[in-house]
Amino acid sequence: MEIDRRKFLQITGLTFLALAAKPAFDLLPRPVAANASSASQAEAKRWAMAIDIEACKEGCTDCITACHRIHNVPDIGNRKEEIKWVWKDSFANSFPEQENRLVESTFQGRSVLLLCNHCDNPPCVRVCPTQATWKRDDGIVMMDYHRCIGCRYCMAACPYGSRSFNWKDPRPYINEVDDSYPTRTRGVVEKCDFCEERLARGDIPACVEACKYGALIFGEMKPEMEVYKVISSNFTLRRKAELGTQPQIYYIL
Amino acid sequence: MYDSGKVILGVAVFLCLASFPAWYNVITSKADYRPDPVIVVSDNQCIESTQYMREYHMQLLKEWRDDAVRNGKTIYTASDNKTYEINLTGTCLKCHSNKTEFCDTCHDFSGVSPNCWDCHNIPKSGK
């Protein structure tokens, strides 16, 4: 009897050891997977966006409406459980480190369009325990809503407040569900994904398309692209750039 | 062994009870029931053979899921070299738009409740 118990413990221990070893084996590079990813990397892209703060029309929310409509972003109706992919906030709140009377007076009362910065060094990706959020080769910080366990570590890690959590089932709060895009389920984190589904079809992001004032410039970071030209020829700010996240949303002053 | 009579009796009773669903179905011939999913397809052919889809659609869907979301692959090449857009609502449910008569028939029968529809929409044409 006593030996049985000891044996049981030993077997249990070995089982846990084996369970622990399995993921380690999974981490070993597999030739097939490696080939596939290097093939898609052949054409390295880097998406980026420039936002012209002065061109962005005060009080206009066309981009927000377009984005939230096509992505089935719910309108929860309270601050506590709010879900948003793009939104506007004051200049002072968007760039708290720019405490400078001169700049503040120039942009006094201006609101700034905010969204996921699709960082080159994204802290949310670093902390995610399941790789439910990761950075694609083209720079888009993606979300896999199938894999997210809802630990909200990414929300703690994101310096921009770009991530929203589904505290409850979002469906009853979507005015009109767009069939062509999935909704989310409760218990997962969501955010802007640069309209990756539209990019795959060759379209530009919905917010860029919706802007009547040309305030949003989107494209690849290549010298011949407009986004590259405006960023390199204007003075731009990036939100909390001092944190080393390398945000890829550039604000033109 | 102490109380061997009681132990054997107990094991026998347990086995009878545990196997109840099996022999109950045999006796009442309820096990002969087969779900009959209704297929309303505009196209006659699914992306793979019916037999394959019946057995492996869940694996295929998982593959599609990872391809579309994680690997940036949007086109599926079937075994007959025809290509399809990887899209649950846009491709699968375009033909199988009758979720209740199609998907649910077998899922209910086998007692599984896949959570695909927590997020993916059923086209408004059929529910």
Place this chain on the structure above:
Amino acid sequence: MIEYIFKGGKRYWLTIGALALLLMAGAVAYLMQWNTGLAITGMSRDVSWGLYIANFTFFVGVAASAVMLVLPYYLHNEKAFRKIIILGEFLAVAACMVAVTFVLVDLGQPARVFNMFLYPTPNSILFWDMVVLSVYLLLNIIIGWVTLDAENKGVTPPGWTKPLIIISIPWAISIHTVTAFIYGGLAARPFWLTALLAPRFLASAFASGPALLILLALVMRRWGGFDTGEESLDKVAKIVTYGMITTLFFLLLEVFTIFYSQEPEAMKHFTYLLFGLDGYYGLVPWMWLSIILMCVSIVALLNSRWRRNPAVLSAVCIAVLISIWIDKGLGLIIPGFIPSQSGYIFEYVPTFPEIMIVVGVWSLGGLVLALLYKVVLGVRKS
């Protein structure tokens, strides 16, 4: 040995019954959360972690504190801890289970928790925390049970437990260090972004865990007829004393650095915690209660006559527990999120179902602890 849990007096069954009832109440509240989602809690988009993660942090500390008995006993042959050490190891088991359960109830998609092991992600501290906590839990179950089993049979514990015990010492430090890294590695949260976080966690753990152990030992002596010895209690109380002094010292270090440097982002969070910000004072009374209890308990513990008086000692231990539970619970988690990334203040107030779930998880730990301690009592009495 397990049979001892089925034989007990009226008081034992009342304790078990009461804990089981509370656990059930918690389970009902959790069912609500399971059906509706985390919307039933007070957590929000801005304050996305709350009471659950606060309790998780606190109980990892309690679990880690077992090392303060194991280390002197096994490495320095401190005989006074001979009888109390098993209580420490089993407390670590219960605390570890409570900590892990708090993470589970905090998940938005608890059914997917195994994704953490299916897709192991070495760059995530949360992944490592789950690894070290699971191993620490196993270590303590095995060590505690095997040594008690040997004692039950009147033999010396098998030799292979020795290396496990030695491993468990740095492992205890690791669980709390890794837990501190969860917060301390986030550039986005200046309130937590300090290398002092892990030492602070350990210092407060070495106060709260042993304080809880003293209370439990006093309960066992009063109602269980099991005395761990006066000397052991006094030695543990001294550990609490220095744990508390170090905790207060580290807190003051943080306060100096933040307020003297005037670094605006970090200062806002500490101002909210200690003095309130823009008319919001949610945590101020709590944090000051914690600081006052810290000072009072340090004074009381430094006086050896008071420290040796069981009535005073138990009061002080309760004070220590409340103080650290605030300091390393709500007082640590909530100010990290207030003000938010965009400077907004959205205060956090836990809801009733949320509190019931917390109580339920506590009772789960209490239940595990009661059963394990019953086994200890059974072995020691026979």
